[in-house]
Amino acid sequence: MNAPVLEPALRHTTLDHLDWLESEAIYILREVAGQCSNPALLFSGGKDSIVLLRLAEKAFRPGRFPFPLLHIDTGHNYSEVIDFRDARACELNERLIVRSVESSMARGTVRLKSADESRNKHQSVTLLEAIEEFGFDACIGGARRDEEKARAKERIFSFRDEFGGWDPKNQRPELWNLFNARVHKGENIRAFPISNWTELDVWQYIAREGLALPSIYFAHVRPVIRKGGLLQPVTELTPARDGDVVEQLRVRFRTVGDITCTAPVESDADTVHKIIAETATSTITERGATRLDDHASEAAMEQRKKEGYF
């Protein structure tokens, strides 16, 4: 029964892979809108959430988005990204809610172990506070399953208990396209419309849609220090210490998160097409190259997610 020659049985109606992913994401966004009474879309100004906004435009225009945009700001973001965030929300004429980790620190709900501790993991506290403040029953995020091991089994509609916790053993089976976003009061759903996308898919989509991005995604010269195989940017928050060798390198960011835990990579790619070429031949995963916080332990992400991290 093994035919030596195979005829590709593909009809002209088959969607190409970006169309398929886009269509699935639109479907997921509309399910959130159809099933949840008070959702929010997490928008940071990063590339994955920029893609989410384009998908939301495709899903809901000419109507308004059936949810506000929400950013949990660590206060340690690059100003280019924050400016981009505000400009984009304004351009879309959608409501942007910003809640900051610094406010949680002022309230005393976030206590840093030391002044220079990364605030990244403390975003969870501020996010849960925002969820409670606004009564959100769902948060839409741009996480992808290819980012990290602990995410490979993440559901597209991921259930979080009253404490915002993610219990890997207590997730709802997800069959066909039948998503279950039902929650009791206090619980909520994290919905991930681009779960099935890879980093390359995201870049290909950005190119196809001609999406604007914060400038730091593209190659630029920046002072950095080489540390443990990663490049640490020299900034006011992360100044050079005695003995550090500061180099002026041409770099770009593959992810833009908290300044204290996001590292750029050496690159000459100053256009989306050059980034795609680099991504297609890259030998280091996105998180491996850029996330200073995931290096701590293999189970780092899983642990943070259990605590309510996105």
Place this chain on the structure above:
Amino acid sequence: MSAIEHIPEFGSRVDNGLLRFLTCGSVDDGKSTLIGRLLYDTKAILADTLHAIEKTSARRGMEAVDLSLLTDGLQAEREQGITIDVAYRYFSTGRRKYIIADAPGHEQYTRNMVTAASTANLAIILIDARKGVLTQTRRHSYLAHLVGIPHLLVAVNKMDLVGYDRTVFERIRLEYLAFARQLGIKDVRFIPLSALNGDMLVDRGENLGWYKGPTLIDILESAPAAHSESDERFRFPVQYVCRPQKADDPLLHDYRGFMGRVESGEIAVGDEIVVLPSERRSRIKDIQIGGRTLPRAVAEQSVTLLLEDEIDISRGDMIVRANDKKLCPGAPASGTVSTRTALATRRIDAMLCWLGESPLDARRKYLIRQTTRDARALLDGISYRLDINSLQQVAAEGIGMNDIARVAFKLAQPLVVDRYVENRATGAFIVIDESTNNTVGAGMIL
């Protein structure tokens, strides 16, 4: 020819879309190694990931890098040393994107296998060449068939451990075929492999010269995409209604867009449609997405439909083509009903896989979700339970986790359904326990 001679690049005209497939088998069959090898040989594994598993392999005292560690997921599983949940993996050949649903093979995890199978269009069934067709093989094949995966690929792995002996492969092939015929499985292919050495996965290798068929990746590259093989009827469950009602914009004042995804078939501007279950008729005035107007929409496309007439439609309604369906309201969903009939029904017969930890409680009302519609449901009888190992029908009083049974439900509200064998999207449902909101069952309408 290697499938990865093209690296994925922007602007490439060759894009055969996406294929979702399932791998079933246990760790012992070399399933994790097979997936690891596929990812590795298609260059989906990057240096830091590889470095991490090299370290782990060394720590566990292994001589070579254990590619199965690539699919080694959560802390809880690492502690138990088994896979307890469905994991999704991605790779691309530049011509096609693949989503692997990796289902664990252990007996107690029928529900995971059904979950993984529900979105797959092809299943790779792994057999250990030394062991041949096992009970587990039959179970996996039956479940793949039950969940409607149209293409099965039997991978006879560990050929290196039987000296790459052709007669071993042929014996397994014949034994499997006899069993597949009993089940009514139509499309099945066979391939001999050594996942460990990479023979016949992406590269042909040196050891299986007698096998003239395509490699595993060649089979995947040319496997039919979902919805590509038959003329399906148009089904459009409405997800969301867009009514911008902008008083200052006359164009949007009366705008009513019905948003959803084409679950099957296709539709064009001008086509006459019927809304179910109300049976109101109209015509397609426009098909839009992202500010663009399309002449037609095809399966798996998310679009917004605008109709000629102002009729009341809300989430949960289904739009079908007027000349596609023979409406039989109230008719039973099985038995004598002609094929290709979407019908509104208050009773469904189904094969049900129970996923919940508490058994199905016949006294309680559950919520059934099918397409974008919900209905309260009450069990109306269990015909039989299927013994998943012997594949025999056995009498059953109740249904517990991982059981598969033929059941009937009475519904408080009508659902618009197709038979699952004719339409996987409109024939499928999940059962929700309203006290916990958990998804506790998965059903396929007969």
